[in-house]
Amino acid sequence: MSVRSDDTPARRLISSGSSFEALAGYSRAVVDGRDVHVSGTTGFDYATMAIADDVVVQTRQCLANIAAALAQAGCTLDDVVRVRYLLTDAADFARVAPLFGEAFARARPAATAMVVGLVDARMKIEIEVDARIPAPCAPPPHDWGPVTGA
Numbered sequence: 001m002s003v004r005s006d007d008t009p010a011r012r013l014i015s016s017g018s019s020f021e022a023l024a025g026y027s028r029a030v031v032d033g034r035d036v037h038v039s040g041t042t043g044f045d046y047a048t049m050a051i052a053d054d055v056v057v058q059t060r061q062c063l064a065n066i067a068a069a070l071a072q073a074g075c076t077l078d079d080v081v082r083v084r085y086l087l088t089d090a091a092d093f094a095r096v097a098p099l100f101g102e103a104f105a106r107a108r109p110a111a112t113a114m115v116v117g118l119v120d121a122r123m124k125i126e127i128e129v130d131a132r133i134p135a136p137c138a139p140p141p142h143d144w145g146p147v148t149g150a
Contacts, residue, residue: 011030011031011032012030012032012073013027013029013030014027014028014030014031014069015027015028016028016046016068016069017046018044018046018049019049026039027039028041028065029069029070029072029073031073031074034132034133034135035130035131035132035133036070036073036075036079036130036131036132036133037130038066038069038070038128038129038130038131039128040084040086040126040127040128041062041065041066041069041126041128042058042061042062042118042120042126043057043058043059043061043062043065043123043124043125044061044065045061046065051122055087055089055092055096055124055125056095056096056099058123058124058125059096059099059100059125060099062125062126062127063077063099063103063127066127066129070129070131073131074133075132075133075134077103077104077106077107078106078107079107079131079132079133079134080107080109080129080130080131081109081110081130081132082111082130083100083104083109083110083111083112083127083128083129084111084112084113084114084127084128084129085112085113085114085125085127086114086116086118086125086126086127086128087113087114087115088115088116088117088123088124088125089115089124090115092125093113096125109129
């Protein structure tokens with residue numbers, strides 16, 4: 001990883017391998033210093049490019065896809081500070097909200113849910129998150145070394 005002159009890690013792009021990224025000119029996630037911005041992520045299984053019809057299954061896949069991108073960035077769902085849920089049907093919120101609660105129980109990020117139209121009629125949900133890579137453990141202010149004769 002390259003470093004900027006202020007010792008902050010430089011911008012890094014993360015790809016899921018989805019053909020959509022190259023087609024539309026975006027990255028699954030962008031790491032800028034300790035900030036991680038994960039693009040809107042749908043329920044496609046990137047290995048097979050298949051998507052389930054059920055919104056609950058799609059939501060689980062969205063969260064798995066996001067967790068994989070965050071892992072590449074050096075963080076987890078517990079490091080998410082902001083989440084946006086884009087649903088095509090408001091009635092689906094009650095079915096998927098418990099999954100959100102489970103995924104973000106520790107992070108408790110700021111959140112917004114919206115009802116929208118998505119670019120593919122098979123998509124019932126899209127989730128976008130921002131996270132912060134945890135700071136490395138700071139060394140103690142003084143290293144007194146081993147204590148002898150104690």
